[in-house]
Amino acid sequence: MFDFFKKKDENNREQTIPEKETNVEKKNIFSLTFESLKKTIEKTSESLVGNVVKHVEQEEVFDEFILDDMEELLIKADLGVNTASSIVDKLRKQNNLKPSQVKEYLQNEFSSILQSAGANILNYKDNELNIYFIVGVNGAGKTTLIGKLANRFKLQGKKVLVAAGDTFRAAAEEQLDIWSKRAGADIIRNDGADPASVVFDAIKKAKNENYDVILVDTAGRLQNKHNLMQELSKIKNVIDKNAPDALRESILVLDANTGQNGLSQAKVFTECVNLTSVALTKLDGSAKGGIIIAIAKEMKLPVKLIGVGEKMEDLKNFDAGEFVKALFG
Ligand SMILES: Nc1nc2c(ncn2[C@@H]2O[C@H](COP(=O)(O)OP(=O)(O)OP(=O)(O)O)[C@@H](O)[C@H]2O)c(=O)[nH]1
Numbered sequence: 001m002f003d004f005f006k007k008k009d010e011n012n013r014e015q016t017i018p019e020k021e022t023n024v025e026k027k028n029i030f031s032l033t034f035e036s037l038k039k040t041i042e043k044t045s046e047s048l049v050g051n052v053v054k055h056v057e058q059e060e061v062f063d064e065f066i067l068d069d070m071e072e073l074l075i076k077a078d079l080g081v082n083t084a085s086s087i088v089d090k091l092r093k094q095n096n097l098k099p100s101q102v103k104e105y106l107q108n109e110f111s112s113i114l115q116s117a118g119a120n121i122l123n124y125k126d127n128e129l130n131i132y133f134i135v136g137v138n139g140a141g142k143t144t145l146i147g148k149l150a151n152r153f154k155l156q157g158k159k160v161l162v163a164a165g166d167t168f169r170a171a172a173e174e175q176l177d178i179w180s181k182r183a184g185a186d187i188i189r190n191d192g193a194d195p196a197s198v199v200f201d202a203i204k205k206a207k208n209e210n211y212d213v214i215l216v217d218t219a220g221r222l223q224n225k226h227n228l229m230q231e232l233s234k235i236k237n238v239i240d241k242n243a244p245d246a247l248r249e250s251i252l253v254l255d256a257n258t259g260q261n262g263l264s265q266a267k268v269f270t271e272c273v274n275l276t277s278v279a280l281t282k283l284d285g286s287a288k289g290g291i292i293i294a295i296a297k298e299m300k301l302p303v304k305l306i307g308v309g310e311k312m313e314d315l316k317n318f319d320a321g322e323f324v325k326a327l328f329g
């Protein structure tokens with residue numbers, strides 16, 4: 001499979017791959033099969049759907065006790081208080097619904113919430129510079145995501161530059177260096193420098209040398225550290241000012257196991273850098289994937305990528321329709 005893309009790369013990088021073939025390859029490399037998706041979100045499905053449905057569906061009517069229980073179970077499944085109560089409040093008003101229909105009701109609700117957050121496809125413009133600004137708390141999986149994304153873009157024949165904007169943590173640049181070498185991407189690093197200046201240099205190089213993609217790594221930071229959050233705004237301003245015509249995505253990397261704290265992360269990070277999407281990492285084995293729905297509902301932010309393991313190829317596209325089907329399937 002990989003040879004297919006590599007061959008295209010070596011022979012003629014500019015040539016468009018016929019759409020039909022691209023889709024086939026994308027489905028194989030960049031998407032989980034339905035069965036793997038089901039397995040990956042098994043625990044999330046149990047907590048978000050299985051537990052609720054089991055508790056509710058045998059009842060005769062939706063009385064206040066059952067509705068309260070349902071709300072509590074949804075909150076426990078990392079849906080967040082606001083999203084859980086809005087789903088239950090809506091149900092309260094639909095007095096013709098029976099508890100036996102709870103599964104169908106939840107499925108429709110989750111689908112429409114995810115759809116209303118926007119498209120799941122990572123934005124990319126051909127023949128333009130595409131800048132992906134990667135932010136998140138410590139250890140969320142930012143550097144790993146960049147390595148995986150660099151690999152993905154290289155497989156698609158793109159010219160990729162990685163900007164080592166984490167000049168803070170010891171060995172961060174080294175880690176990024178290893179990932180970019182593995183992916184075959186170039187790197188800009190300037191150990192100990194101001195991250196904004198590394199990003200400035202990266203944009204300059206990318207423009208001069210016609211890169212397709214810049215992936216900007218940043219140091220992990222807790223959302224309550226005001227100074228560090230200000231530093232992110234500064235980097236974002238450098239990107240906006242120096243590459244106003246580039247396609248720009250600001251991606252929040254969220255560890256799926258963070259649960260509801262992810263909402264507070266999304267709120268503060270988006271205030272600083274105007275997020276366009278979320279990458280949910282470590283979904284493999286997590287029972288807390290319900291946060292995807294809370295973020296869609298409260299922040300109107302689409303999840304575009306999911307991390308399902310530590311290896312290069314363990315980055316997959318998120319497909320809201322398939323996700324809901326697998327949750328309920
Ligand atoms: N199982 C699993 N592990 C992951 C995934 N993504 C990242 N990890 C692991 O999470 C750990 C942290 O990953 P990093 O990429 O270093 O995280 P980071 O956000 O760059 O960390 P800081 O730069 O310290 O803030 C590593 O051990 C990764 O292998 C994933 O999707 N699944």
Ligand SMILES: [Mg+2]
Pocket residue numbers: 142143144166172217218219220
């Ligand atoms: Mg890192």
